Amino acid sequence: MTPEMTRAQALPTWSSALAVVAHPDDESFGLGAILDAFTEAGTTVAVLCLTRGEASTIQGVPGELTALRAAELASAARSLGVETTTLGDHPDGELSSIDQGVLAAEVAAAADGHGAQGLITFDPSGVSGHPDHVAATAASLEAADTLGLPVLGWTLPHAIAKQLEEELGVAFIGRHDAEIDIVLPVNRDRQRVASLAHASQAIPTSPLWRRLELLGDHEYLRWLRREDAPPPARRQATTSTVSRP
Numbered sequence: 001m002t003p004e005m006t007r008a009q010a011l012p013t014w015s016s017a018l019a020v021v022a023h024p025d026d027e028s029f030g031l032g033a034i035l036d037a038f039t040e041a042g043t044t045v046a047v048l049c050l051t052r053g054e055a056s057t058i059q060g061v062p063g064e065l066t067a068l069r070a071a072e073l074a075s076a077a078r079s080l081g082v083e084t085t086t087l088g089d090h091p092d093g094e095l096s097s098i099d100q101g102v103l104a105a106e107v108a109a110a111a112d113g114h115g116a117q118g119l120i121t122f123d124p125s126g127v128s129g130h131p132d133h134v135a136a137t138a139a140s141l142e143a144a145d146t147l148g149l150p151v152l153g154w155t156l157p158h159a160i161a162k163q164l165e166e167e168l169g170v171a172f173i174g175r176h177d178a179e180i181d182i183v184l185p186v187n188r189d190r191q192r193v194a195s196l197a198h199a200s201q202a203i204p205t206s207p208l209w210r211r212l213e214l215l216g217d218h219e220y221l222r223w224l225r226r227e228d229a230p231p232p233a234r235r236q237a238t239t240s241t242v243s244r245p
C-alpha cells in the first residue's frame, strides 16, 4: 500500500477541540481552514493564543497595536465559528524563554475548561521555524501528556515549503509524504475572511497569500500525539516494571 492510500482525508470527530497558537493571526493564517472544517463538522472550537502579538508592526493601520490585534483576533475567530478565544499575556518573541511547565499548565487549564477532546497546533518545527511557534507546540504536547489528549499538528508538504522558500526567500519547514497523516480537503472562503480581519498583518506582500495559493484545496496534518497514546502514568509504570530486577 502506498503512503497515499494510508492517509486519512478527514478530521477526527471531536465534540470539542482547543487550538493553541503563539500569535494572533496564527489561528487564521495557519489553522484557519482547518478550524473552519472542524466548526463546520460540529466541533466546538476554542482558541488559546499565548501572546498578544505586540512584537509585530502595525502596517499603517490606525490604533494601538496590542488592542488592535486583540480585536482582530476576536473578529477573525467569529468568522471561523470559533466559540471562545483566550489571549495569554506572554511576551511576543520571548515565548521560548518562559518555563515550559508554566505554558503547559495554561494550555491544560484551557483544554480542561473547554472540555477539549483534542488539541490542534503547529508542527513542532513551528512551520515557519518561529521559536514562539515551537514553544507553543512543546507546551501543548506537555499538556496533552498530562491530560491524555490527542494532538494534531498543522504542517506543509515539503515541496510547497521548498517552493515558498525559493520564491519568497522566507523560511518554511515542510514534511515528506510519509510523515503526513491527514490530507484534508478544505474550503478557504472563511479562512480568507478571517485572515483579512487581521488587517494590520494581512498585507498584500505577506507570504500567506502565496502559501494559500500553493496549498489550494488541501491542508496537511500530522498526529503529534495519537488518540490511543498511553497516559504518562501507564508509561512510567511499564518502565519501572521493566527496569526492576
Ligand SMILES: [Zn+2]
Binding pocket: 022, 023, 026, 130, 133
Ligand atoms: Zn505566528
